[in-house]
């Protein structure tokens with residue numbers, strides 16, 4: 001699943017490719033239409049796909065930016081502003097191409113679910129193999145409350161104190177630290193990969209309760225998460241399964257991971273163990289993490 005660094009990578013490539021361009025037409029796959037007719041709302045979440053297609057015509061893409069793991073497209077039509085919000089889900093990917101043949105990997109070509117034709121003649125294509133991606137067209141962020149409840153960006157100066165304050169709340173105090181740091185209302189954008197890496201680097205067992213970690217260590221843990229997210233952005237994100245940037249390229253951070261997906265600890269050589277925490281598999285070293 002793309003985490004903050006992977007989404008940042010997508011936005012950094014998408015922004016210069018589409019900003020200033022106008023959406024002339026939007027076309028969804030038959031899967032999107034059929035699921036909507038069955039009441040399942042695949043990918044297009046808050047409005048009917050046909051209404052979305054119509055609403056997006058002649059929309060100017062003013063800015064593309066990231067907030068946590070979401071992509072925000074600031075768009076405008078007839079002097080009215082909207083926010084087109086996208087979440088990549090498990091396997092969502094954007095491509096900017098002249099024709100669908102330019103999407104080299106068959107699995108992405110096969111799972112195209114939205115094609116935005118731009119005034120430049122290019123196609124802005126959303127492909128999603130597992131179809132957990134989401135699209136919403138909003139007038140304001142207040143229309144989708146989870147967007148307002150997200151923790152500050154981890155690179156903002158307020159983010160560490162926000163994290164410390166959340167840890168003091170009764171609802172988090174007795175939870176495993178890994179579950180807490182992966183909660184987007186506590187820290188923005190830290191998913192399974194980077195939570196696993198940060199806890200290993202800090203020598204903290206993923207199931208340790210938040211209340212059993214000192215304030216000083218919590219601050220160091222926060223800084224470690226922030227630094228790993230930054231390192232991953234610099235390395236183009238991690239390509240674990242189906243993440244691609246808009247040119248269909250894979251990131252390089254997966255080669256720098258020390259614990260996520262590892263069978264053996266790179267520090268002490270112990271066989272790693274895994275636990276399910278918060279519904280996610282958590283790999284750790286039983287010798288190095290307490």
Ligand SMILES: [Zn+2]
Nearest residue numbers: 265268285288
């Ligand atoms: Zn170890």
